[in-house]
Amino acid sequence: MSAGKKLLITEDWCKGCGICVEFCPTNVLEIKNGIVTVVDIDKCIKCGLCELRCPDYAIYLEEIENES
Amino acid sequence: MKVKQIKLMQGNEACVEGALAAGMKFFGGYPITPSTEISEISALKLPRVGGKFIQMEDEIAGIAATIGASLTGLKSMTATSGPGFSLKQENIGYAMLAEIPCVIVDVQRGGPSTGMPTAPSQSDIMQAKWGTHGDHPVIALSPNSVSETFHLTIRAFNLAEKYRTPVFLMLDEVVAHMREKIEIPVASELEIFDRVRPEENDTKYMAYKVPANHxxxxxxxxxxxxxxxxxxxxxDEFGFPSNDTDNAEKLMNRIMNKVNDNINDIVDYEESFIKDATTIVLAYGITARSAINAVKTARERGHKVGLFRPTTIWPSPEKQIKKLLKNVKKIIVAELNLGQYVLEIERIVAGQAEVFFLGKANGEIITPTEILTKIEEVI
Amino acid sequence: MPSQLVRDNLRTNKLPHIWCAGCSNGIAMRAISQAIENLGFDKKKVCIVSGIGCSSRTSGYMNYNTLHTTHGRAIAFATGVKLANPNLKVMVVTGDGDCSAIGGNHLIHAARRNIDITTIVFNNNIYGMTGGQFSPTTPMENYGTTAPYGNMEKPFDICNLAAAAGATYVARGTTYHVNPLVKLLEKAMIKKGFALVDVMSTCPTYYGRKNKKGTPAKMLKYFKDNTIDTKRVEKLSKEQLENKIIIGEFKNTDELEFTDKYLELIKGWEG
Structure with a gap:
């Protein structure tokens, strides 16, 4: 399920275009100092719309390895 | 061929026979007079040896497909004439910088523009040297007979493969269309060079790095x-774009020097009656056929005249010409244009001998009589 | 570290790419990777050929056999690659100017020949690399640096052009509709024949600024609000279709493919 995913950001690749912020349905993201920043991770529903439309591959969801 | 064959054929046909003997497996071209037989015979013969022929939508596409095919490992060729040669120039420069081996045949006809499509000329000699933009390495060969067309086509492929660069075969309409006896040697007697490929297990392969002893x-x-x-x-040495100035300088020097440092291997020529000659005629391609006839007559009349015939046009046989200047005081450059290769000869001679020019651009060849008259005029 | 998809398909040491902030070429390149991943192609046999322009920098970033050629000529180079080695999965990534202006002749003839090449057009309605000149797909009245009074020329519809010329699969997607775009790309890639996907991309830096199209996100949302699927087109009036972008499949047929035919010829001479 979606609980097994983690939102990750590669800051060096972010050009601050704001596309992810605009398409995030739950307002998790903001552009701060020209770079995407997570402002409220609790609201993240792991929908992946940010990753789908990030032109710079700077934000994405990664599966978390099951520790058991 | 498994046995030696004696045949009667035209230059364009000998060109395809030479290409097939060299291992040509791809031809991409566009119809243009007077080179069309090269396309036609390639279309006929390539599929029979597992090769591919494609008639592209234009001259530019012809060279583009040829380069693309070479990148998959096939020995590739295209053929054209002056107007098409002009159209191909951008991609020729591409192949020079990206170091893609291929052979480009230019069957020269009267120009500029559409000019005289069915008449011979040698007026693309400078286009071969300077046609594409930027500095670039050039290898261009020019045969004067059907038989030599066969052998120089093989040589063009060998040089292309060896130096990873496009090589021009500069024919003219007469050599391309005249029919002569030709002896096609047994395949095993031919020296064929194939490009050096990376080791199969080379995990650190760098597409543009020259390993030691290469x-x-x-x-x-x-x-x-x-x-x-x-x-x-x-x-860079991995093949990825780089704006680094040191890198650009290094790359440019390398692609220029791979030709410049190997001139002895690349340059070839023929000398006739040179030993005691104080005057020489310098001619290539069809003009050299008239020239040798004129030189022989001049000898009969007691003139100390010789013939120097470069078969490698670019790089020019600079060293050999300079060597001749010990005895030679007069050089007549005869060519089917209004003064192209003569400029290179003047540069090489640099005032150490008198250089005379005999040119023509009316669609006719230069006759032996015209050359003889010139010889007797300057002596 | 980037996502698995990016790690497995792109040359991460060449990233970030040179495209401007908000340029959606990156979205299109990711969609190509996703389609190749979904189809499970042998990546050693994938060959990406590109021409010149913003779109054409794609080849340098994708971790397959890649060939960055001259302006307009990608399809011609790709034709040589494909005929010489039909085992390769050859794709062309090109732009609206690269493929429909300077390379228009190669486009229509590759389509006519029905050679197995998947052509993916990053169509942003402008020449971006050279600074915002109008292209053959710039809508009429729109501005470009060489159309200071508005574009006076009627644009090409690249899909209709390719379909009319003989392509066997033709579709249009957008960089807003990413998942449907991936599906269209997959179908184009598995088509044995000449396939073309016109990918509507955005150029906020030049086209967007010149034509007051707003932020990169707003430009993508324009696609959301102004596209109509080919399946619905017949039901709508001319007025309802005005200024709309038609997306979806334009053509999907099966015809004998050129390299297959050539291989048959060669086979006939083997013995």
């Missing part, structure tokens, strides 16, 4: 399992 970077083929990038931008 002339050029080993060339992988698309689909071989090496992931590599090819671009017409200045590139």
């Amino acid at each position: 002339l050029v970077p080993p060339m992988a083929s698309f689909g071989d399992g090496f992931d590599f990038h090819v671009t017409g931008l200045m590139h």
Whole structure:
């Protein structure tokens, strides 16, 4: 399920275009100092719309390895 | 061929026979007089030896497909004439910078523009040297007979493969269309050079790095399992675009010097009656046929005249011409244009001998009589 | 570290790419990777050929056999690659100017020949690399640096052009509709024949600024609000279709493919 995913950001690749912020349905993201920043991770529903439309591959969801 | 064959054929046909003997497996072209037989015979013969022929939508596409095919590992050729040669120039420069071996045949006809499509000329000699933009290495060969067309086509492929660069075969309409006896040697007697490829297990392959004891970077083929990038931008040793000025200088020097440092291997020529000659006629291609006739007559009349015939036009036989200047005081350059290769000869001679020019651009060849008259005029 | 998809398909040491902030070429390149991943192609046999322009920098970033050629000529180079080695999965990434202006002749003839090449057009309605000149797909009245009074020329519809010329699969997607775009790309890639996907991309830096199209996100949302699927087109009036972008499949047929035919010829001479 979606609980097994983690939102990750590669800051060096972010050009601050704001596309992810605009398409995030739950307002998790903001552009701060020209770079995407997570402002409220609790609201993240792991929908992946940010990753789908990030032109710079700077934000994405990664599966978390099951520790058991 | 498994046995030696004696045949009667025209230059364009001998060109295809030479290409097939050299291992040509791809031809991409566009119809243009007077080179069309090269396309036609390639279309007929290539599929019979597992090769591919494609008639592209234009001259530019013809050279583009030829380069693309070479990148998959096939020996590739295209053929054209002056107007098409002009159209191909951008991609020729691409092949020079990206170091893609291929052979480009230019059957020269009267120009500029559409000019005289069915008449001979030698007026693309400077286009071969300077046609594409930027500094670039040039190898251009020019045969004067059907038989030599066969052998120089093989040589063009060998040089292309050896130096990873496009090579021009500069024919003229007469050599291309005249029919002569030709002896096609047994395949095993021919020296064929294939490009150096990277070792199969080379995990550190760098597409544009010259390993020790190599002339050029080993060339992988698309689909071989090496992931590599090819671009017409200045590139680093991995093949990726780079704007680094030191890198650009190094790359430019390398592609120029692979030809410049191997002139002895690349340059070829023929000398006749040179030993005691104080005057020489310098001619190539069809003009050299008239020239040898004129020189023989001049000898009969007691003139100390010789013939110097470069078969490698570019790079020019600079060293050999300079050597001749010990005895030679007069050089007549005869060519089917209004003064092209003569400029190179003047540069080489640099005032150490008198240089005379005999040219023509009306669609006719230069006759032996015209050359003889010139000889007697300057002596 | 980037995502698995990016790690497995792109040359991460060449990233970030040179495209401007908000340029959606990156979205299109990711969609190509996703389609190749979904189809499970042998990546050693994938060959990406590109021409010149913003779109054409794609080849340098994708971790397959890649060939960055001259302006307009990608399809011609790709034709040589494909005929010489039909085992390769050859794709062309090109732009609206690269493929429909300077390379228009190669486009229509590759389509006519029905050679197995998947052509993916990053169509942003402008020449971006050279600074915002109008292209053959710039809508009429729109501005470009060489159309200071508005574009006076009627644009090409690249899909209709390719379909009319003989392509066997033709579709249009957008960089807003990413998942449907991936599906269209997959179908184009598995088509044995000449396939073309016109990918509507955005150029906020030049086209967007010149034509007051707003932020990169707003430009993508324009696609959301102004596209109509080919399946619905017949039901709508001319007025309802005005200024709309038609997306979806334009053509999907099966015809004998050129390299297959050539291989048959060669086979006939083997013995």
